Amino acid sequence: MDRYFKILSPSVADSSSSVNGPTLLQPQESLNEDKLEADPENIPSDPGKRPDIMRYPSNSIERVRRAYLIKGPCQPRQHDFPPRIDGMRQRKFVAHWFDEFKDWLEYSITKDAAYCLYCYLFSRLDGNGRDAFVSGGFTAWRKKESLRDHVGDHTSDHNKCRLACRDLMNQAQHIEVCISKQSTKSKLEYRRRLGATVLCLRYLIKQGLPLNQGNFLELLKVVASCSEEVDNVVLKNAPANLKLTLSDIQKDIINAASVETTxxxxxxxxxxxxxxxxxxxxxxxxxxxxxxxxxxxxxxxxxxxxxxxxxxxxxxxxxxxxxxxxxxxxxxxxxxxxxxxxxxxxxxxxxxxxxxxxxxxxxxxxxxxxxxxxxxQLQLTIVAVAKKHTSIGSFFNFVTRLCNIVGSSCKRTDVLQDSQRAKVVEGIASDEINTGRGLNQEKSLI
Structure with missing residues (x-):
């Protein structure tokens, strides 16, 4: 957001400064300060310890702002707020103010002062850098109405900063999304293309079929023929550099399926x-x-x-x-x-x-x-029994020879099947063999 304001044309910047006071660009003295290293994971929570937001590198400010908005305002509700002399009485910060101004109100334990999270993050853009809720902190506890006055109406500086924070957290309006070349249509086409690829790979994996290009491409053609939406985005209709048919991509998808299954x-x-x-x-x-x-x-x-x-x-x-x-x-x-x-x-x-x-x-x-x-155990049992009983050993030897002799010839196999078929028909006719679903099916010799 701040980068956007800095690239405004001089005429726009001048007109804004004449109406709203200070220019939209950050002050010269801030530009000369040493820049801080941005570490969104270790930003200080206490608003009294925070550096000026503009001291962060310009290409990291948005990440820091987003980190503060995700963390939320610093609201130590269980803290024992110290009293201070204000007028003729001792007054102190009241914890239930957090409930009334829960989105932006912050309290600094080190400085015993209240701050505004929205204005800290974006007040530079609205010429409001000298607000007490940003610079030194608000400490006039007897003037609670100042909190409401700070919010103001929909045109106030506070609400402008609030809208800037909302736009920053709205990824659809983020500058990185705006300059992205992928439109909503291209994203939808990519999801359809990826979905068809995953569907084909799932079928091949479930059936235990080889994951070669022949099986995959032929199956993808079948899927495309069943859906016009898929057919419009796959194979020849897909971008030359994004067909999702490479073996490396297939291996990545299969590995992801393996990880999720495990x-x-x-x-x-x-x-x-x-x-x-x-x-x-x-x-x-x-x-x-x-x-x-x-x-x-x-x-x-x-x-x-x-x-x-x-x-x-x-x-x-x-x-x-x-x-x-x-x-x-x-x-x-x-x-x-x-x-x-x-x-x-x-x-x-x-x-x-x-x-x-x-x-x-x-x-x-x-x-x-x-x-x-x-x-x-069963295998060892059969081996042991076959060694000790000659008849059982002879039976397994006979079965092995029968499979080798008959199975090596198609003619012998057909003769054996015809003979077995005739015996089954004769047995059914004489009621010696029962009939029913799944009975008397042709099977291999083994």
Whole structure:
């Protein structure tokens, strides 16, 4: 706002000074004062300790003004206001004046004086720099009517400063918004373009489809064909530098979705106890990955199992896995002390009695009981039974050979399916096979 007044033409400035008194430009003596460093985070609250607002750098004054308006007037309501001799009586500031003039009235504890926040911020613009509510402070406590006189009518200097403060906090009228090249229409088009991009990415993620340009662009074309508003702002109708189809932009959106999803999972856990399921494997790029899932009961009493994250580890040594797990939990504000269960496979680095990941966690939290993964238990059970019973081992060998021989030939597969279909029809005709929804469906050999 002050920058705007400084760039007024000389004729406008002269005409204002002839009518309202002092010129709109700040006085020469203020220009020669040392400029202060603007730090909106550490501005003094006490109005008696504040420097002249014009001593701040011109490009930082608006940030300082906005910081004061966000903080609000200094109103120490619980302060024990000291009395002073005024006429024949002792008088003092009254706290309930804050209720009557709550938007602008301030009190300085160091100077025992009242000030006006609006006039402090903008009085220079209205030639009112010598007002007692700005310079030395108001102390005539027996003249409460002076507070009302200071406000005055709608043309008063105080109300002009109040309107200037309102305009400063109105972002739609801010100078940075006024000079912005983006109009309301361009913002709306950008939101539609971004919404279509997010919609396509959400579908691909939910279906587990590859996030390549082919899938994304074809899906975006389908979305555009269903909505004329979207079609007018995407693909060929989008600005050349703002198509939102680059892989980097897609990765940013996907990462944002991942962060928000993980945040919801952590919020559901809250301060409650939870269990973890951990397994490590090597991906197609030959990198060791450790996947961590959490099991917990939400506020509705429902048991949930969610993937918390996948962490890259340099090796599968127990200490490396322990550090990676601690890092992942601490990143999301979770702690090993809240664990009440842990489940792994049968690898020695996971369930070892002395140096396994299970043992390291139990040393820190004895309540984190270990449970062997049921799927791995079932696998080990089948292997053990097959080794001890020849007939069961022969059965699995026969099934494996059958799948390899029949599955490698389309002709053999068709012969087997025709034979099975004929048996099903014969069984239904003789009431040996039940019929119903979902029964007797064609399935793969495996």
């Amino acid at each position: 945040k919801l999972i952590v919020d559901e856990i809250g301060d409650n106890s939870f269990s973890i399921l951990v397994d490590e494997c090597r991906d197609v790029s030959v990198k060791e990955q450790m996947g961590v899932a959490v099991r917990y009961v939400d506020k509705n009493g429902c048991l949930n199992e969610r993937l918390l994250g996948i962490v890259h580890v340099s090796d599968t040594v127990t200490t490396t896995l322990d550090k990676a797990l601690d890092s992942l939990l601490s990143t999301h504000g979770l702690s090993v002390s809240s664990l009440r269960g842990q489940g792994y496979d049968g690898a020695s680095n996971m369930r070892g009695e002395f140096n396994g990941l299970k043992s390291l966690i139990l040393k820190r939290n004895p309540s984190a009981y270990y449970v062997h993964c049921f799927a791995h």
